[in-house]
Amino acid sequence: MSLAEMLWRENQDLARQTLAHPFVRGIGRGTLPRSNFAAYIGQDAFFLDAFARAYALAAARSPDRAGVPEFVRLLNGVLEELQLHASYAARWGVDVLTVEPTEATLAYTDFLLKTAAFGSVGETCAAMTPCMRLYAYLGQSLAADGVDDGNPYADWIHTYGAPEFEALATTLERLLDRYGDEQQGRTLYRRAMQLELAFFDAHGGGVES
Amino acid sequence: MATVDQLLEKHADVWRAATHHQFLDGVRDGSLAPHAFLRWLAQDYLFAADLLRFQARLLARAPRFAQAVLARGVVALEAELSWFERHARERGVELDGERLQPTETYRACLERLDNGPYEPAVVALWALERAYLEAWQSARPGAPAFRDFVEHWTVPAFGEYVGELQRAANPALDNADPIVIERTFVEIAQLERAFWDMALAEESR
Numbered sequence: 001m002s003l004a005e006m007l008w009r010e011n012q013d014l015a016r017q018t019l020a021h022p023f024v025r026g027i028g029r030g031t032l033p034r035s036n037f038a039a040y041i042g043q044d045a046f047f048l049d050a051f052a053r054a055y056a057l058a059a060a061r062s063p064d065r066a067g068v069p070e071f072v073r074l075l076n077g078v079l080e081e082l083q084l085h086a087s088y089a090a091r092w093g094v095d096v097l098t099v100e101p102t103e104a105t106l107a108y109t110d111f112l113l114k115t116a117a118f119g120s121v122g123e124t125c126a127a128m129t130p131c132m133r134l135y136a137y138l139g140q141s142l143a144a145d146g147v148d149d150g151n152p153y154a155d156w157i158h159t160y161g162a163p164e165f166e167a168l169a170t171t172l173e174r175l176l177d178r179y180g181d182e183q184q185g186r187t188l189y190r191r192a193m194q195l196e197l198a199f200f201d202a203h204g205g206g207v208e209s
Numbered sequence: 210m211a212t213v214d215q216l217l218e219k220h221a222d223v224w225r226a227a228t229h230h231q232f233l234d235g236v237r238d239g240s241l242a243p244h245a246f247l248r249w250l251a252q253d254y255l256f257a258a259d260l261l262r263f264q265a266r267l268l269a270r271a272p273r274f275a276q277a278v279l280a281r282g283v284v285a286l287e288a289e290l291s292w293f294e295r296h297a298r299e300r301g302v303e304l305d306g307e308r309l310q311p312t313e314t315y316r317a318c319l320e321r322l323d324n325g326p327y328e329p330a331v332v333a334l335w336a337l338e339r340a341y342l343e344a345w346q347s348a349r350p351g352a353p354a355f356r357d358f359v360e361h362w363t364v365p366a367f368g369e370y371v372g373e374l375q376r377a378a379n380p381a382l383d384n385a386d387p388i389v390i391e392r393t394f395v396e397i398a399q400l401e402r403a404f405w406d407m408a409l410a411e412e413s414r
Contacts, residue, residue: 053268053269056265056266057265059262060262068287069290072283079281127378
């Protein structure tokens, strides 16, 4: 089993908790209050900004030439995602450039940027993979449950449930397999999964028990 | 309000030297020896790889408003490296050679900027891309042997990118020591000049 596969399996508890989170369920059913989603989009744009920076650092520090185009392709994926956010932001009335990050957002971006600046490229991959794999999982799971025509969050679900997003997640997982190390990777991966859950938690109330 | 293009006028001589050169004249009129061009191309590839690392790190510490243009530039530079590799393969050029002195001096300058404040670094990035654009515009339309290259480096999208970089670099002037900015600008222009000189100096060896 590859490292990425193993770490994803080890974190199924957090993956399921996140899927069951009222915020995520609210997106799936289309019942999440609009103000919660608007606040989330602003925070997520701030987060993606850090995510793009972390990919850029990984590209700059790639141990070999072969890694560079892959990190750059992933960076480009974030740019496209940010464009989507800009269109959401216009629709939901959020200014993504002036948003003040919350504690949960800052905890996550600080963790990512510290790892990308001071850790190895393998460690950077371990810190970044959970976001990609988790969102692919959430998007695909919610899409599989069926999305109502009137669901205002259908675009979100289809973006992360799409094969194109799955391909980006897989690209990063292969980079984790190539550059990562089991011992260092495990702690960072788990930490990122916890930060993901806390990020949703900051926008949608307590975790369902 | 100060803008970076005021530097072009203030240092017009050094800028002209950076963007007009016998090498580029040779590309335009076809008098440049193809092997001299390919030797230059191999050095430019090494420079582009150094620049990609520099720009990716700059992106990592850029203010948010400048991030999108820097990120698009990183994506374009990666595509550029692949483009170089394809052309080099077709022409049997080795790309993993050593940096000649001007290429190494340029790399060291980028490393120094990378370790210094953001503002001179973003102005340097604008200046070097602007110089590259103007230099290749001076070689238009290019002799048949080099025309594909000249067209590639003068496409309208590249001009638009340089314009966006300029808008990203302008606010840096409000937060930086003008003397440091000018020194950086002049240094980049001189490095550009030395890079063209290298191509012809090598030919005469």
